Amino acid sequence: HFEGKGRHWAKIDDYVQKPSAEVVGAEPREVAVMNGLSANIHLMFVPFYRPTKDRFKVVMEAKAFPSDRYAVESQVRFHGFDPADAIILISPRDGEETLRDQDILDVIEKHGSSTALVFMPGVQYYTGQAFDIASITAAAHKHGSMAGFDLAHAVGNLHLKLHDWGVDFACWCTYKYLNAGPGAIAGCFVHDRHAEDASLHRFAGWWGHDEATRFDMTKPFKAEPGARGFQLSNPPILQCVTLIASLEIFTSAGIKNIRRKGVTLTAYLICLLEANCGSHVTVVTPKEPNSRGCQLSVRLDRPVKPVFASMSEAGIVCDMREPDVIRLAPCPLYNTFAEVHAAVDKLAKLL
Structure with missing residues (x-):
């Protein structure tokens, strides 16, 4: 004790x-x-x-x-x-x-x-x-x-x-x-x-x-x-x-391994956003891996608050900045590629 x-x-x-x-x-x-x-x-x-x-x-x-x-x-x-x-x-x-x-x-x-x-x-x-x-x-x-x-x-x-x-x-x-x-x-x-x-x-x-x-x-x-x-x-x-x-x-x-997975997770997230959400979203964060971390700031073509509320109700933990930005940050220590896919799938259905 x-x-x-x-x-x-x-x-x-x-x-x-x-x-x-x-x-x-x-x-x-x-x-x-x-x-x-x-x-x-x-x-x-x-x-x-x-x-x-x-x-x-x-x-x-x-x-x-x-x-x-x-x-x-x-x-x-x-x-x-x-x-x-x-x-x-x-x-x-x-x-x-x-x-x-x-x-x-x-x-x-x-x-x-x-x-x-x-x-x-x-x-x-x-x-x-x-x-x-x-x-x-x-x-x-x-x-x-x-x-x-x-x-x-x-x-x-x-x-x-x-x-x-x-x-x-x-x-x-x-x-x-x-x-x-x-x-x-x-x-x-x-x-x-x-x-x-x-x-x-x-x-x-x-x-x-x-x-x-x-x-x-x-x-x-x-x-x-x-x-x-x-x-x-x-x-x-x-x-x-x-x-x-x-x-x-x-x-x-090891931070090298954590960073490596983080880069891959966010690259996957970018690909899914572009493929499934199209013109409804704009990725504000630079796409160059050396110019981003785990966080992607995504501008929506509509007010963010209702979208954020629906994401939260679905158990998807993200963050919003009014009027139209949602921040998605898959963490390599505990987030999976399947969870990234599920998050984008839910977002696409809301847009």
Whole structure:
């Protein structure tokens, strides 16, 4: 009752650190579990958004998830800048719904000398577009900017290589593709080149103190090297336990295999939608495998709410965005090709 498979509460984050690192393509000390996603974004802006008079801009997509937009705007204001001047928004071209890779790189190039941080998602929450994290990071670094990512819809979905790509920081939740449950603890990544940089600003807490002397209650603060040096309080035990259960499955299956099946499932879904739903639907998500994850955003030729209600009544779990978009996301861990076929068959009968 008190130890549970030999796991001690004070070491609970040890059991999620290595498998989390494997999922995001990182070294173990580059990863920490803590807080929630938006809170971690704020904590990562402390060391990695250091605006100056000449270099103060944040480059991000125009249709970012609202919480990301709120976080960035509040950080910019906190540092004394006007979001209208400091936030550079990248929008799709007229008549298009997703961003072109080259357009992203062109904006970074245009504002390079005045940009402090490029902050993008790994996968766009509405369209399901997956971004070229490696190229975006390289473009930011070319001009001396930091590169950070919100991986809420990418972790457990894409085959990530954060260390190899040189990403400065990344944050994610664990209740989507990682299946750790609503409100589960979030994660963050800090590249190893920053692991022992004492000059980094941070908001510190006792759980970020060097583990060897953490319980000595000594002063001054000495950061644990790596991402765990940004932790504030001890991680909630029950939240970590649900994450452990999920990560054991990811370790067993392997993220490469999960991604491979995910690509095949969505390719099958696209084929079925085109064959059975015809002009009644438009797949918003890019069809190129490298530019999508498991999610396909599908625009209907009619209001989505009644269609979504009927799908739900039939036991088909999907998601809607009014007025006309339904999001289908077959998960390779537990969805089958037969289930994908059944979902499209039901959708076709409703259109």
